[in-house]
Amino acid sequence: xxxxxxxxxxxxxxxxxxxxxxxxxxxxxxxxxxxxxxxxxxxxxxxxxxxxxxxxxxxxxxxxxxxxxxxxxxxxxxxxxxxxxxxxxxxxxxxxxxxxxxxxxxxxxxxxxxxxxxxxxxxxxxxxxxxxxxxxxxxxxxxxxxxxxxxxxxxxxxxxxxxxxxxxxxxxxxxxxxxxxxxxxxxxxxxxxxxxxxxxxxxxxxxxxxxxxxxxxxxxxxxxxxxxxxxxxxxxxxxxxxxxxxxxxxxxxxxxxxxxxxxxxxxxxxxxxxxxxxxxxxxxxxxxxxxxxxxxxxxxxxxxxxxxxxxxxxxxx
Amino acid sequence: xxxxxxxxxxxxxxxxxxxxxxxxxxxxxxxxxxxxxxxxxxxxxxxxxxxxxxxxxxxxxxxxxxxxxxxxxxxxxxxxxxxxxxxxxxxxxxxxxxxxxxxxxxxxxxxxxxxxxxxxxxxxxxxxxxxxxxxxxxxxxxxxxxxxxxxxxxxxxxxxxxxxxxxxxxxxxxxxxxxxxxxxxxxxxxxxxxxxxxxxxxxxxxxxxxxxxxxxxxxxxxxxxxxxxxxxxxxxxxxxxxxxxxxxxxxxxxxxxxxxxxxxxxxxxxxxxxxxxxxxxxxxxxxxxxxxxxxxxxxxxxxxxxxxxxxxxxxxx
Numbered sequence: 001x002x003x004x005x006x007x008x009x010x011x012x013x014x015x016x017x018x019x020x021x022x023x024x025x026x027x028x029x030x031x032x033x034x035x036x037x038x039x040x041x042x043x044x045x046x047x048x049x050x051x052x053x054x055x056x057x058x059x060x061x062x063x064x065x066x067x068x069x070x071x072x073x074x075x076x077x078x079x080x081x082x083x084x085x086x087x088x089x090x091x092x093x094x095x096x097x098x099x100x101x102x103x104x105x106x107x108x109x110x111x112x113x114x115x116x117x118x119x120x121x122x123x124x125x126x127x128x129x130x131x132x133x134x135x136x137x138x139x140x141x142x143x144x145x146x147x148x149x150x151x152x153x154x155x156x157x158x159x160x161x162x163x164x165x166x167x168x169x170x171x172x173x174x175x176x177x178x179x180x181x182x183x184x185x186x187x188x189x190x191x192x193x194x195x196x197x198x199x200x201x202x203x204x205x206x207x208x209x210x211x212x213x214x215x216x217x218x219x220x221x222x223x224x225x226x227x228x229x230x231x232x233x234x235x236x237x238x239x240x241x242x243x244x245x246x247x248x249x250x251x252x253x254x255x256x257x258x259x260x261x262x263x264x265x266x267x268x269x270x271x272x273x274x275x276x277x278x279x280x281x282x283x284x285x286x287x288x289x290x291x292x293x294x295x296x297x298x299x300x301x302x303x304x305x306x307x308x309x310x311x312x313x314x315x316x317x
Numbered sequence: 318x319x320x321x322x323x324x325x326x327x328x329x330x331x332x333x334x335x336x337x338x339x340x341x342x343x344x345x346x347x348x349x350x351x352x353x354x355x356x357x358x359x360x361x362x363x364x365x366x367x368x369x370x371x372x373x374x375x376x377x378x379x380x381x382x383x384x385x386x387x388x389x390x391x392x393x394x395x396x397x398x399x400x401x402x403x404x405x406x407x408x409x410x411x412x413x414x415x416x417x418x419x420x421x422x423x424x425x426x427x428x429x430x431x432x433x434x435x436x437x438x439x440x441x442x443x444x445x446x447x448x449x450x451x452x453x454x455x456x457x458x459x460x461x462x463x464x465x466x467x468x469x470x471x472x473x474x475x476x477x478x479x480x481x482x483x484x485x486x487x488x489x490x491x492x493x494x495x496x497x498x499x500x501x502x503x504x505x506x507x508x509x510x511x512x513x514x515x516x517x518x519x520x521x522x523x524x525x526x527x528x529x530x531x532x533x534x535x536x537x538x539x540x541x542x543x544x545x546x547x548x549x550x551x552x553x554x555x556x557x558x559x560x561x562x563x564x565x566x567x568x569x570x571x572x573x574x575x576x577x578x579x580x581x582x583x584x585x586x587x588x589x590x591x592x593x594x595x596x597x598x599x600x601x602x603x604x605x606x607x608x609x610x611x612x613x614x615x616x617x618x619x620x621x622x623x624x625x626x627x628x629x630x631x632x633x634x
Binding site: 130133136137138140141142144146158159160161162163166167170171173174187188189191193194195196197198199201202203205206207208209210211212 | 447450453454455457458459461463475476477478479480483484487488490491504505506508510511512513514515516518519520522523524525526527528529
């Protein structure tokens with residue numbers, strides 16, 4: 001399988017591709033914006049997709065914001081969206097708990113936005129934020145008494161993650177019946193800095209290593225999102241296009257879920273990497289190869305405009 | 318390969334085995350003691366081994382103590398040892414730096430004992446202990462300026478491990494020339510508690526995930542110890558017996574290094590697990606199977622006493 005430059009498709013094929021799609025899922029950071037800077041032309045391209053009658057969902061692995069805060073970020077960056085179009089892992093994690101019928105108390109390594117979404121579905125938790133270590137190891141370990149009501153551990157991004165939080169999470173996870181959820185497994189947090197900012201995946205790796213168990217993972221590239229889209233949003237995976245900037249999250253999600261996939265080169269993955277993956281002997285790595293790629297999302301605009309002008313019936317599905 | 322109950326060996330075979338060994342490496346926690354309680358008969362057994370002329374080395378993955386503190390722990394538990402017989406990962410890590418000719422500055426996630434051993438071989442480091450997070454993510458990330466003199470990252474057990482330490486370590490490791498060392502990869506810290514105490518391996522897993530690089534690992538089951546024993550202690554691996562309580566650290570170390578191996582069942586690994594490993598299709602797992610096992614180290618005493626009485630020439634090598 002090899003990736004096709006979308007703008008090199010014969011125009012009729014492009015039209016036909018667009019006609020075969022009802023739903024667009026788009027990653028945000030690296031596609032629509034870079035940290036706090038909108039990528040030129042992205043809002044207009046999303047508008048054009050909607051003008052063609054496509055339903056657009058915004059998907060992010062970020063777990064620190066609740067759904068309304070994520071909408072706020074979208075709006076600040078120039079995108080209008082309704083609540084049901086904003087799919088962040090704080091919300092999706094709450095969906096998962098609903099799905100399995102879990103209410104009650106969870107131990108959360110995470111931030112406020114995640115907790116707020118959990119609370120909406122009836123999940124309470126001990127206080128989050130700093131959990132200061134001010135004794136030696138023996139007192140720290142001896143001083144922690146498990147809350148018998150806690151029957152789940154949830155891990156998201158947490159600036160205040162530390163040794164004692166890891167100890168608590170793993171102590172709860174010693175009970176094999178304790179549910180174990182991770183919002184996502186991103187290695188790094190995308191920020192425009194010389195420094196390297198660890199992502200949720202690092203916290204998850206540590207807790208999994210200690211607990212000797214694997215978490216249920218919610219965010220991209222895990223296919224729980226597909227279940228939510230089918231069940232709550234009536235989405236047909238075969239008529240869905242996933243747009244992203246990362247092979248091993250966005251595109252892999254699309255491949256796993258049976259979506260069509262479009263990689264834009266404004267984020268993490270480079271075209272050189274795609275070419276490497278195409279040649280890989282590992283079938284898992286080949287799942288990172290998109291169906292299509294473009295230098296930037298904006299490059300879709302011209303094609304879409306031409307489509308809208310030449311085929312007036314394509315403006316509605 | 319299958320494990321033999323050492324006490325079931327015909328006596329002449331046992332004598333012959335003991336005659337084929339000059340050096341004993343023994344793990345501590347789970348073999349000699351359990352946390353702060355000596356395992357009955359262990360000091361006497363070690364004394365008998367010495368009486369037979371065996372050189373005994375005490376080996377621990379613990380990185381929190383310096384070599385003298387480790388000697389103090391041995392003494393408190395009833396074992397006399399000289400400094401060169403006490404092999405802890407703080408010391409071994411310092412040996413590694415000497416081996417590669419590195420002096421200078423390192424970023425250390427670890428405790429005092431590790432730092433003291435590093436200082437002895439000319440390695441300095443920023444202050445250890447709590448590294449408090451008292452700003453938001455953006456200020457935290459923006460506020461950290463790398464020290465250009467730091468050209469190595471060392472990870473050991475650290476009660477004050479937290480997000481910002483992970484961020485700093487990974488930011489240094491972004492430079493591919495920055496050396497990356499882990500004292501050990503133990504998942505859990507052995508403590509007699511209902512709670513689960515994360516070990517150095519959890520911290521290492523997180524930093525490796527974020528940095529996208531693997532650390533050089535010093536402690537068991539890595540064979541750096543063999544190099545130290547050969548180079549600094551004139552030990553012949555073929556004439557060495559490794560005694561331990563864990564298949565995937567102590568026994569694996571022995572298998573990798575060409576030592577004979579003896580598992581005692583007073584610690585982590587059970588005989589049932591050994592039987593499972595024997596049947597495994599995975600050649601790596603079969604490396605966890607010891608040559609011999611005993612219920613406890615003390616069971617060696619009777620055999621050794623009989624040996625000493627019946628073969629007076631075996632009291633010296």
